[in-house]
Amino acid sequence: MKKIGYKIAITFIVSLLFTSCAAFTDNSYHVSSPDGMLKFEVYTSQGQLYYKVNDGETEVFQESKLGLKFKNHSPLGEKLEVISSSNQSNNTTWEQPWGEKRLIEDRYEELLLELQETNGDNKKLNLRVRVYNDGFGFRYEVPEQAGISELIITDEITEFKLPTVDKAWWTAIYSEEYYEAITQFTPVNEMDTVCLPLTIETQSGKYLAIHEANLTNYAAMNLYCADSSTLSCDLTPWSTGEKVFTNVPFVSPWRMVIVADKPGDLITSYLELNLNEPCKIEDTSWIETGKYIGIWWGMHNGTYTWHMGEKHGATTKNTKMYIDFAAKHNFKGVLVEGWNYGWGNDWTKEGDKFQFTTPYPDFDIEYLSDYALKKGVRLIGHHETGGATQNYEQQMEEAFAMYNKLGIRSVKTGYVGSRLNGKERHSSQYGIRHFRKVIECAAKYQISIDNHEPAMPSGLRRTYPNLLSQEGVRGQEYNAWSPDGGNKPEHLTIIPFTRGLAGPIDFTPGIFNFENPVNPGTRVQTTIAKQLALYVVIYSPVQMAADLIENYEGNPALKFIEDVPVNWDITKVLDAKIGDFITVVRKDRDSNEWYLGSITDENSRFITVDLDFLDKDTNYRAEIYRDGDDASWESNPTAIKIETSTVTKTDQLMFRLATSGGVAVRFVPIMD
Ligand code: NOJ
Numbered sequence: 001m002k003k004i005g006y007k008i009a010i011t012f013i014v015s016l017l018f019t020s021c022a023a024f025t026d027n028s029y030h031v032s033s034p035d036g037m038l039k040f041e042v043y044t045s046q047g048q049l050y051y052k053v054n055d056g057e058t059e060v061f062q063e064s065k066l067g068l069k070f071k072n073h074s075p076l077g078e079k080l081e082v083i084s085s086s087n088q089s090n091n092t093t094w095e096q097p098w099g100e101k102r103l104i105e106d107r108y109e110e111l112l113l114e115l116q117e118t119n120g121d122n123k124k125l126n127l128r129v130r131v132y133n134d135g136f137g138f139r140y141e142v143p144e145q146a147g148i149s150e151l152i153i154t155d156e157i158t159e160f161k162l163p164t165v166d167k168a169w170w171t172a173i174y175s176e177e178y179y180e181a182i183t184q185f186t187p188v189n190e191m192d193t194v195c196l197p198l199t200i201e202t203q204s205g206k207y208l209a210i211h212e213a214n215l216t217n218y219a220a221m222n223l224y225c226a227d228s229s230t231l232s233c234d235l236t237p238w239s240t241g242e243k244v245f246t247n248v249p250f251v252s253p254w255r256m257v258i259v260a261d262k263p264g265d266l267i268t269s270y271l272e273l274n275l276n277e278p279c280k281i282e283d284t285s286w287i288e289t290g291k292y293i294g295i296w297w298g299m300h301n302g303t304y305t306w307h308m309g310e311k312h313g314a315t316t317k318n319t320k321m322y323i324d325f326a327a328k329h330n331f332k333g334v335l336v337e338g339w340n341y342g343w344g345n346d347w348t349k350e351g352d353k354f355q356f357t358t359p360y361p362d363f364d365i366e367y368l369s370d371y372a373l374k375k376g377v378r379l380i381g382h383h384e385t386g387g388a389t390q391n392y393e394q395q396m397e398e399a400f401a402m403y404n405k406l407g408i409r410s411v412k413t414g415y416v417g418s419r420l421n422g423k424e425r426h427s428s429q430y431g432i433r434h435f436r437k438v439i440e441c442a443a444k445y446q447i448s449i450d451n452h453e454p455a456m457p458s459g460l461r462r463t464y465p466n467l468l469s470q471e472g473v474r475g476q477e478y479n480a481w482s483p484d485g486g487n488k489p490e491h492l493t494i495i496p497f498t499r500g501l502a503g504p505i506d507f508t509p510g511i512f513n514f515e516n517p518v519n520p521g522t523r524v525q526t527t528i529a530k531q532l533a534l535y536v537v538i539y540s541p542v543q544m545a546a547d548l549i550e551n552y553e554g555n556p557a558l559k560f561i562e563d564v565p566v567n568w569d570i571t572k573v574l575d576a577k578i579g580d581f582i583t584v585v586r587k588d589r590d591s592n593e594w595y596l597g598s599i600t601d602e603n604s605r606f607i608t609v610d611l612d613f614l615d616k617d618t619n620y621r622a623e624i625y626r627d628g629d630d631a632s633w634e635s636n637p638t639a640i641k642i643e644t645s646t647v648t649k650t651d652q653l654m655f656r657l658a659t660s661g662g663v664a665v666r667f668v669p670i671m672d
Contacts, residue, residue, distance in 0.1 A: 264573025387417025536597025
């Protein structure tokens with residue numbers, strides 16, 4: 001896998017300006033984005049803390065409450081007055097060690113309000129607000145103070161009051177344990193209690209994404225519609241009902257909202273990353289990104305089993321074949337699931353018996369890891385915990401040390417099971433603490449993580465770039481066994497604007513075979529060209545070519561997967577309509593090549609692409625992988641046309657995307 005250079009933090013201009021904030025009215029304070037368009041106003045009224053947000057003339061949020069409720073103290077937010085305020089500005093740029101864009105601008109205006117209760121309790125609360133050109137974030141900070149050392153949070157009073165009953169794309173938090181539901185699109189007052197990010201199309205023509213950033217030692221935030229258009233915070237509880245146990249001082253995660261004029265601008269906002277802490281890993285050169293294949297799809301579609309037996313997938317023989325294939329076709333990783341003890345016939349009930357250092361006898365891990373390294377490939381480790389976190393925490397240090405010794409650099413973790421440790425939700429404070437422990441422990445052994453059944457990502461990858469990718473989505477695997485037949489054609493035109501806003505998705509694209517005799521009635525509901533386009537449309541620093549290697553053998557479409565990078569210098573969304581289509585272009589970080597991916601829902605459509613994103617004065621060979629003229633996901637998914645043409649930035653390309661089809665293009669500069 002590709003080595004990432006030493007992280008260089010580049011700071012162009014840092015301007016910190018401390019001033020006293022001018023009061024808007026007597027008890028109202030405001031802070032605006034650097035371009036002056038987005039205005040955040042915060043004030044108290046009869047002691048209750050509120051905020052409002054405007055984008056130019058457009059109201060984004062009307063009077064919305066702020067505050068916290070405790071089990072062991074009176075609420076904080078209802079009887080407050082402002083003691084002091086200060087402002088500062090920031091204009092810096094930092095470099096991602098890997099990512100969808102190399103340089104990230106971090107430019108905001110900040111307001112810090114210090115508040116204190118006016119009743120006898122005199123508790124103190126600070127509110128920190130940062131307003132960017134593309135959105136805003138705020139967080140609660142409970143400073144050190146006499147008389148309070150521990151707090152038990154039972155609720156956050158945080159609200160987001162929309163001016164109108166807008167429509168949102170949502171998935172319910174409590175019916176699906178790890179965010180694997182089909183996205184709904186309804187007016188907000190018809191929503192369940194939903195997980196974040198919540199993407200909203202407003203009647204004023206804006207696109208909003210409400211999310212949180214830097215979720216540390218806290219419970220995940222969810223939202224429900226309290227009245228027709230007020231969204232209220234719901235924190236995932238512990239099994240005992242409390243939400244968060246914390247010591248004082250503490251800061252909450254950032255509550256953030258991207259405010260965009262078009263759907264594509266949601267995707268190219270880096271607000272979530274900017275609201276996380278800078279990288280804590282000094283030398284990131286051991287973190288490897290790249291493409292991988294694996295013994296995986298075969299278990300999902302019934303060709304293999306995870307447990308040992310006649311159809312065992314993770315055998316030394318199979319793995320060797322996969323390593324050979326990887327070496328030949330430019331894949332740097334081979335994932336092998338089902339290599340260790342603990343996979344019973346119904347392994348989801350046997351999670352507490354997983355052993356993370358004991359391979360099955362037909363899997364020679366030492367021989368295979370060595371064989372792989374000699375071929376320039378690495379095994380990717382796998383730790384399915386079945387949700388048995390205690391069992392995992394007891395073994396993980398030893399397991400990471402073993403992998404490190406074998407030259408394994410990344411591990412896919414998994415938490416199938418409705419509760420962690422038999423009782424706690426994945427997105428509870430318990431889950432958040434566990435996932436953080438794993439990332440930190442893995443970093444000690446120079447191991448990177450691709451986490452399945454996670455808590456919703458909140459940008460932690462900035463602080464710990466060894467957290468490469470996560471699931472937290474209805475992924476490709478549903479197309480192998482889901483009783484409803486699999487993901488519908490529009491699914492992939494929605495998730496870049498919902499789950500995708502939280503961070504890299506390990507969706508596992510690249511299925512070339514559309515027959516599934518073991519589970520008839522299920523299938524991948526796309527064309528092959530759409531599968532290729534996903535490598536550009538869905539961002540992840542680790543991308544799987546998920547099919548069985550025999551389904552790739554001899555297929556010229558594999559060339560695109562071999563060529564496409566995972567690390568980008570620039571990302572642009574050229575055009576999109578959520579749930580209908582999306583066209584993305586990205587420039588490779590290590591060459592001057594550009595890549596395009598465009599996908600559509602169940603409707604066939606024509607797209608016209610202006611190539612003005614290409615570099616000037618350059619001729620490119622466009623290697624085009626488009627739907628065949630008679631392609632359609634239902635009747636002819638494998639029809640693909642591969643052709644080349646010479647183009648420059650003044651050209652336009654026009655494509656017909658088949659039903660649930662797509663197009664993938666590699667633009668290679670032609671050297672004279
Ligand atoms: C669910 C994961 O999403 C999938 O990728 C994995 O194969 C199984 N769990 C087994 O760990």
